[in-house]
Amino acid sequence: MIYLELLWSFFQIGLFSIGGGYAAMPLIQDQVVDIHSWLTMAQFADIMTIAEMTPGPIAINSATFVGIQVAGIPGAVVATIGCVLPSCFIVMTLAYIYYRFRELKMVQGILAGLRPAVIAMIASAGISLVIMSFYGEKNLPVDLSGINVVSVIIFAVSFLVLRRWKVNPVYVMLGAGAAGVLMYSVI
Amino acid sequence: MKYDKKVFIKLFLSTFQLSACTFGGGFVIIPLMRKKFVEELHWIEEQEMIDLTAIAQSSPGAIAVNASILVGYHVAGVIGALVTVLGTVLPPLMIISVISFFYTAFRDNVIVDMAMTGMLAGVAAVICDVVITMGKSVFQKKRILPVAVLAASFTAVRFWAVNIILVILVCAVIGAIDTMYQSKRGGAAL
Numbered sequence: 001m002i003y004l005e006l007l008w009s010f011f012q013i014g015l016f017s018i019g020g021g022y023a024a025m026p027l028i029q030d031q032v033v034d035i036h037s038w039l040t041m042a043q044f045a046d047i048m049t050i051a052e053m054t055p056g057p058i059a060i061n062s063a064t065f066v067g068i069q070v071a072g073i074p075g076a077v078v079a080t081i082g083c084v085l086p087s088c089f090i091v092m093t094l095a096y097i098y099y100r101f102r103e104l105k106m107v108q109g110i111l112a113g114l115r116p117a118v119i120a121m122i123a124s125a126g127i128s129l130v131i132m133s134f135y136g137e138k139n140l141p142v143d144l145s146g147i148n149v150v151s152v153i154i155f156a157v158s159f160l161v162l163r164r165w166k167v168n169p170v171y172v173m174l175g176a177g178a179a180g181v182l183m184y185s186v187i
Numbered sequence: 188m189k190y191d192k193k194v195f196i197k198l199f200l201s202t203f204q205l206s207a208c209t210f211g212g213g214f215v216i217i218p219l220m221r222k223k224f225v226e227e228l229h230w231i232e233e234q235e236m237i238d239l240t241a242i243a244q245s246s247p248g249a250i251a252v253n254a255s256i257l258v259g260y261h262v263a264g265v266i267g268a269l270v271t272v273l274g275t276v277l278p279p280l281m282i283i284s285v286i287s288f289f290y291t292a293f294r295d296n297v298i299v300d301m302a303m304t305g306m307l308a309g310v311a312a313v314i315c316d317v318v319i320t321m322g323k324s325v326f327q328k329k330r331i332l333p334v335a336v337l338a339a340s341f342t343a344v345r346f347w348a349v350n351i352i353l354v355i356l357v358c359a360v361i362g363a364i365d366t367m368y369q370s371k372r373g374g375a376a377l
Contacts, residue, residue: 056276064280116340172312
């Protein structure tokens, strides 16, 4: 049955994609293009592009897209459920453990050791985003002159507004999008 | 436990709104959640938010989904977690459902492309802002170890592409050893 196949495929994607986002891509390709032939490679590339352009996790976006292509809206719902089920079980168990034991001195020590690492990871992700935004590619190019000036301006203004006036990040992101449309239309 | 219906509605609306705005994937949800649940609603503490990020990051699945499960569970138990998962998956589910009918037109649209390029710069700023805010707490402790852990994990992840789970495990061990050492000396831990 197609619904069960969708559920099981995306359950596996949800279960084995640790580290989020881009870690899920090869898994999705494996299930959706190679094993089940639900999408062609060109369609897969399209959905990855769209997943990056629209809000929400890549795995959920592709679950919805594949589900619709294969079995309409019910397919989309089933694939999405499959995708989040492993998280529900595993993360809720971890949440229970965390709130039960976090007062223990040892657990506090471990968590204190983790915090700087978490911040370092977010910092690394942030730098990747800055490079992506300024140069349109993941790694810093050899020639640094190809910088996107509009993006630099939007970045600088957004950053200033966030630090100085503590504006809600949601408004900053929407404002940055509007600024992009305005500035590129003028140029 | 029984919770007020208002709490569930607030949880649903908050996660729905956040999820509808998480362009750029992954960690982008963290600053948004921090703003909403730490600064606005005071449902979660600053340090707790970092702990939840660590759990969300090291569990399988999307970070946004995992983080919302943690928040929902903390605020209103298992039902709370189910409510926040629903709030998180509904926006992408609806948006992609609509877009899938004309996705080639959407993908090639010039205005969409302009907005996305602008938004990417905004998202980058949002992440940098939260890194500075969170990073301050590490430096304010005036201890060398947390700063060293920060620098070492950054180098490992950024330049050597070390697996994130491995970094988290190693730092957990460092934290455990430090706690044992500190309590032997009778001093305060990290």
